[in-house]
Amino acid sequence: MSNRNPPHRKPAAPAVVPRHVAVVMDGNGRWATRRLLPRTAGHKYGADALKRLVRGCVQHGVEYLTVFAFSSENWKRPADEVGALMELFVQALQRETPELAAQGVALRFVGDRAPLQERMRELMRQAESTPVEHPRLRLNVALNYGGRWDIVQAARAAQAEGVELTEESLARHMCLADIPEPDLLIRTGGEHRVSNFLLWQLAYTEFYFTDTLWPDFDEKSVAEAIADFARRERRFGRVPGKTSPDNGLRVA
Numbered sequence: 001m002s003n004r005n006p007p008h009r010k011p012a013a014p015a016v017v018p019r020h021v022a023v024v025m026d027g028n029g030r031w032a033t034r035r036l037l038p039r040t041a042g043h044k045y046g047a048d049a050l051k052r053l054v055r056g057c058v059q060h061g062v063e064y065l066t067v068f069a070f071s072s073e074n075w076k077r078p079a080d081e082v083g084a085l086m087e088l089f090v091q092a093l094q095r096e097t098p099e100l101a102a103q104g105v106a107l108r109f110v111g112d113r114a115p116l117q118e119r120m121r122e123l124m125r126q127a128e129s130t131p132v133e134h135p136r137l138r139l140n141v142a143l144n145y146g147g148r149w150d151i152v153q154a155a156r157a158a159q160a161e162g163v164e165l166t167e168e169s170l171a172r173h174m175c176l177a178d179i180p181e182p183d184l185l186i187r188t189g190g191e192h193r194v195s196n197f198l199l200w201q202l203a204y205t206e207f208y209f210t211d212t213l214w215p216d217f218d219e220k221s222v223a224e225a226i227a228d229f230a231r232r233e234r235r236f237g238r239v240p241g242k243t244s245p246d247n248g249l250r251v252a
């Protein structure tokens, strides 16, 4: 009988899977333009890529997924593109909410809802209150979200509570304060920037950039990003192997 792990050899370490993955889904417009299609066609295909990402995350055992769907700054795009994006969100919510719940995916939205149409806000409320028994993945959709907006709303909430402004009191009011901060940020589309995504929450996140345009991002791409993460050494400001120095100096 073959013994794949003889006593002198340690079994392979289990793969390190990020608990929380955040994604800047970028490159839809360029994907469409290269195919001589309108930019909005890129957004449509981008919605399919999001479905693949969700499936991939469920398969790999990722617990939380936060995707950037529309930034505070995306209102500056041409009105027809903004309108088409909003329509796509409405259609996707109507179509996908039951399917996601059946897959064990619980939905939640982060961002400023005030400027959104009531029809959309109602669908968002419905999606968030759809019961999902034993969720396998919690999907957070950042819609009209900006990292600076998030910090300001958190500061206002802390001020309204009348507490002293500290890292802890502010952190308690940031969006997604109740879940672990992202372990891995993926940005597609070849740009190496944060574009006002989760500014506060990304303090110690590992960044993974790929030139793949968002509509081309598939199950293999998800696996590659997660495999890359498993090779990273996270230090959080410390020296590896020396986690609590007894040097009398301040240790967080």
Ligand code: IPE
Pocket: 025, 026, 027, 028, 029, 030, 031, 069, 070, 071, 074, 085, 189, 214
């Ligand atoms: C990302 O793709 C989707 C949104 C911002 C809504 P883009 O539309 O930014 O695509 P590019 O970057 O112009 O190719």
Ligand code: IPE
Pocket: 024, 025, 026, 027, 068, 069, 070, 071, 074, 191, 193, 195
């Ligand atoms: C970030 O992409 C926003 C989303 C993916 C929703 P952008 O395409 O808006 O970012 P910039 O303009 O290239 O920085």
Ligand code: MG
Pocket: 026, 027, 028, 189
């Ligand atoms: Mg872009």
